[in-house]
Amino acid sequence: MSPTPEHQHPVTVEERLFSLVLALIATQIGLTKSEILSTVQGYRQRFQIGGDNASLERQFERDKDDIRELGIPLETIESPDDPGSNHHLRYRIPKGLYDLPADITFSPDEIMLLKLAATVWREGSLSAESRRALTKLNSLGIDSTDPIVGYAPFLRARESSFEPLSKAMDRGQVVAFLYLKPGESAPRRRVVAPLAVVLHEGRWHLYGTDQDAAAPRTFLLSRIVGPVVARPGGGARRADDGQGERALAELDALWQAQTASIAVEAGSDAAVRLGKRGAPGVDADTVDLHYTDLNILADELAGYGPEVLVRSPAALREAVLTRLRQVRDSHTIPTEADR
Amino acid sequence: MTAKPAAFGASDKLTFLLSLVPYLMDHDRVSVAAVAEHFGVTPERVRDAVNLIAMSGVPGETRQYLHGDLFDIQWDEFETNDTIVLTHLVAIDDSPRFSAREAAALIAGLQYLSALPENADKEAIASLMAKLSRSSTGAPSQLAVSRTDADVAISVIQGAVRAGTQVEFDYLSARGSAEHRRVDPVRIESVDNDWYLRGWCHLRGAMRTFRLDRMSALTSTLVPADTHDDDAQQPGALFVSSADDLTVTIELPASALGLLADYGPEPTSSAAEGDLTRASLRVSHFHGLKRFVTGLAGVVTVVEPGAARQTVADWAASGVARYDAESDRSAPDTARP
Numbered sequence: 001m002s003p004t005p006e007h008q009h010p011v012t013v014e015e016r017l018f019s020l021v022l023a024l025i026a027t028q029i030g031l032t033k034s035e036i037l038s039t040v041q042g043y044r045q046r047f048q049i050g051g052d053n054a055s056l057e058r059q060f061e062r063d064k065d066d067i068r069e070l071g072i073p074l075e076t077i078e079s080p081d082d083p084g085s086n087h088h089l090r091y092r093i094p095k096g097l098y099d100l101p102a103d104i105t106f107s108p109d110e111i112m113l114l115k116l117a118a119t120v121w122r123e124g125s126l127s128a129e130s131r132r133a134l135t136k137l138n139s140l141g142i143d144s145t146d147p148i149v150g151y152a153p154f155l156r157a158r159e160s161s162f163e164p165l166s167k168a169m170d171r172g173q174v175v176a177f178l179y180l181k182p183g184e185s186a187p188r189r190r191v192v193a194p195l196a197v198v199l200h201e202g203r204w205h206l207y208g209t210d211q212d213a214a215a216p217r218t219f220l221l222s223r224i225v226g227p228v229v230a231r232p233g234g235g236a237r238r239a240d241d242g243q244g245e246r247a248l249a250e251l252d253a254l255w256q257a258q259t260a261s262i263a264v265e266a267g268s269d270a271a272v273r274l275g276k277r278g279a280p281g282v283d284a285d286t287v288d289l290h291y292t293d294l295n296i297l298a299d300e301l302a303g304y305g306p307e308v309l310v311r312s313p314a315a316l317r318e319a320v321l322t323r324l325r326q327v328r329d330s331h332t333i334p335t336e337a338d339r
Numbered sequence: 340m341t342a343k344p345a346a347f348g349a350s351d352k353l354t355f356l357l358s359l360v361p362y363l364m365d366h367d368r369v370s371v372a373a374v375a376e377h378f379g380v381t382p383e384r385v386r387d388a389v390n391l392i393a394m395s396g397v398p399g400e401t402r403q404y405l406h407g408d409l410f411d412i413q414w415d416e417f418e419t420n421d422t423i424v425l426t427h428l429v430a431i432d433d434s435p436r437f438s439a440r441e442a443a444a445l446i447a448g449l450q451y452l453s454a455l456p457e458n459a460d461k462e463a464i465a466s467l468m469a470k471l472s473r474s475s476t477g478a479p480s481q482l483a484v485s486r487t488d489a490d491v492a493i494s495v496i497q498g499a500v501r502a503g504t505q506v507e508f509d510y511l512s513a514r515g516s517a518e519h520r521r522v523d524p525v526r527i528e529s530v531d532n533d534w535y536l537r538g539w540c541h542l543r544g545a546m547r548t549f550r551l552d553r554m555s556a557l558t559s560t561l562v563p564a565d566t567h568d569d570d571a572q573q574p575g576a577l578f579v580s581s582a583d584d585l586t587v588t589i590e591l592p593a594s595a596l597g598l599l600a601d602y603g604p605e606p607t608s609s610a611a612e613g614d615l616t617r618a619s620l621r622v623s624h625f626h627g628l629k630r631f632v633t634g635l636a637g638v639v640t641v642v643e644p645g646a647a648r649q650t651v652a653d654w655a656a657s658g659v660a661r662y663d664a665e666s667d668r669s670a671p672d673t674a675r676p
């Protein structure tokens with residue numbers, strides 16, 4: 001039995017996309033848009049010869065974007081006779097760029113590690129990306145070794161700016177957002193070409209070229225207030241390789257260069273937790289802590305209340321004291337006499 | 340409260356179709372059940388995909404999707420024995436490359452996992468990341484995770500999980516009291532840079548989550564641990580709600596609500612009345628709250644009950660007092676900022 005291709009059921013989205021990919025891989029010279037709309041399964045059923053196909057064309061534009069988002073190299077070729085004409089643009093998917101390189105293989109141990117790596121993202125679009133990557137990995141038919149038991153590691157990019165920033169980075173778009181610089185009271189609008197998004201010391205940072213300063217800057221995602229707006233069209237160059245490593249190296253260098261000396265109350269939560277993170281200081285009860293951002297560390301140290309006393313630097317001491325006074329004053333219940 | 344992974348949409352289905360073809364090509368005869376297990380999907384999803392593949396193809400020279408332009412399978416085997424035998428291929432015969440974002444998600448995941456003692460082999464991880472880069476269309480997005488020095492506790496606990504033995508340690512509660520705990524370890528959980536032990540606490544007689552950085556004097560014992568069913572909570576969920584919980588109302592900018600996600604805040608007013616919004620939290624006592632609120636000075640304010648406000652105010656005031664005591668020799672602290 002062989003079912004006829006002229007099936008009566010409505011063509012599903014995945015059938016239309018699958019048919020489009022197959023048609024564009026099969027063609028050497030490429031297909032024009034009108035050839036695609038009039039012949040490919042899922043479009044041809046709705047194509048009107050000599051009629052208005054505007055909505056079908058918009059459908060094709062969206063499908064192209066969706067296919068490219070999956071890492072499928074959909075190319076356009078200009079006609080040598082008619083350069084610059086949209087009408088004669090041809091579309092194709094070069095098989096050599098579609099196929100996984102032939103020399104790429106993964107060992108069962110590597111498959112096991114990659115499966116665990118994919119489970120690390122548990123929320124948002126990166127968990128969907130990981131899932132699709134695993135599906136592609138499974139197509140190789142390699143069985144994984146038994147997973148390491150007893151771990152449930154998760155990365156959670158909770159900041160709402162994470163998704164729009166990483167999308168803009170992929171598309172080479174410049175973004176604008178309001179940034180509340182630690183230690184300042186009012187946010188300022190920043191325009192940035194994103195180069196990397198990195199997790200350092202438990203905090204997500206954006207590394208990018210500040211368009212006003214025309215220089216690289218690092219921003220804390222948790223300090224971005226309000227929406228991230230991507231400038232349409234893009235224009236920014238896609239980041240070169242190694243930007244993520246560069247951003248981490250800069251943050252590491254900053255972290256190494258700055259040290260705070262903290263006295264901790266013996267036996268307290270601060271003594272246990274900060275003691276693990278830092279190095280023993282000059283006195284028995286002090287801990288030396290490296291840090292990247294003074295105000296962020298001041299927030300954390302204020303939370304320990306009387307369990308810590310900042311010895312140095314003076315600016316950190318002042319920042320913690322200011323916070324403690326602010327919390328004390330905003331939580332002190334007014335007595336009748338004050339009213 | 341938090342975003343769930345996106346549903347299995349058209350992009351996932353297309354990826355599955357494109358991945359299934361080369362797999363079937365490499366397996367002359369394979370049961371639907373085996374494919375479902377390998378890809379971690381339901382047998383129904385495999386059957387749907389095979390049905391679609393077998394009816395798909397390219398327009399062909401006639402542009403009519405004739406028989407020779409389509410994939411084909413042995414329909415009898417499929418319909419009678421639930422077995423897939425691919426007999427004709429069209430256009431594709433290899434696995435697709437990863438997208439830049441897919442490769443980036445896996446690379447960042449690998450960087451994160453390199454903190455685990457099992458994955459200390461940096462070169463193996465680096466070579467795997469290089470392979471992923473070469474397997475993707477376009478350079479992987481620049482998403483990077485810094486290497487953290489794994490807490491030595493991870494190795495001790497992991498050894499105990501494998502050996503099926505109990506661990507013992509001193510643990511500071513949020514109230515500030517130290518207690519000796521004996522725990523049947525179930526697994527190590529982590530969220531970003533915070534690491535936790537999930538296990539059965541013999542002191543409480545219940546499943547509990549412990550922060551690794553609050554443990555001291557951790558030792559692995561030779562006492563066999565029992566196995567326990569876990570009610571699979573959120574990773575890192577330290578807070579166990581109970582009937583005795585206290586409700587606290589706080590005020591904060593609406594944009595800062597995300598900072599409190601661990602506490603499951605319930606907004607009690609809309610943000611329409613200006614930038615500030617109110618939310619209620621359930622806590623078992625005010626000791627965790629005072630640390631949390633004081634660490635967010637100028638952002639979160641406790642509104643009620645008065646006892647909670649007082650606890651916070653006292654905590655901050657006693658912090659201030661330490662500095663005052665030190666600077667008593669100089670001018671007393673009178674001015675308020």
